Amino acid sequence: WEYVPDHRGEIVFSTETGESKEITAPGDYPDNTTTIAPLTPYDKWDGEKWVTDTDAQHSAAVDAAEAQRQSLIDTAMASISLIQLKLRAGRNLxxxxxxxxNTVLDYIDAVTATDTSTAPDVIWPELPEE
Known part of the structure; x- marks a missing residue:
């Protein structure tokens, strides 16, 4: 008889990608895996533990803030679309x-001027009430 480790049902994590995988067959843990879960999607394995790539994490947060900025501007523009239509038609407001x-345009200016480099701690101006 030979003892074979049985880790079936356990979850391991790829030290290359961080992806999880359930062990389904008896035997040792697969190569390039660990039982330690990464804490963030930006963690990299250093040979002993997961280390967060803070530059990548911050870059992703800034990208998300830029997308949020565009969403806020789109929402503001939609709130004045009827007014814009009237102006294009030459009607008086x-x-x-x-x-x-003017209030919404000031808001759009404030959103545009918001510093996203502080992401994820960006403080956005509030859209004015209609």
């Missing part, structure tokens, strides 16, 4: 419409 247009 009411005082309330002019005020709303």
């Amino acid at each position: 009411t005082q309330a419409e002019t005020s709303r247009l």
Whole structure:
């Protein structure tokens, strides 16, 4: 008889990609795996433990903040689409419409000026009420 380790049902993580995999056959752990789970999608295996690649993590947070910026601008633009249509048609705006247009344009300026390099701790201005 020979003792064969049985890790079936255990979860291991690739030290190359961080992906999880369930062990389904008896035997030693597969090469290039660990039973230690990475804590973030930006963790890299250093041979003993997972180490977070903070540059990649920050870069992803900045990318997400830039996408959020565009979403906020799109929402603001949609809120004044009827006013824009009236302007394109050459119609006069009411005082309330002019005020709303200027308020939203000021908001868009503030969103555009927001520093996303502080991501994920970006503080966005609030969209004005209609």
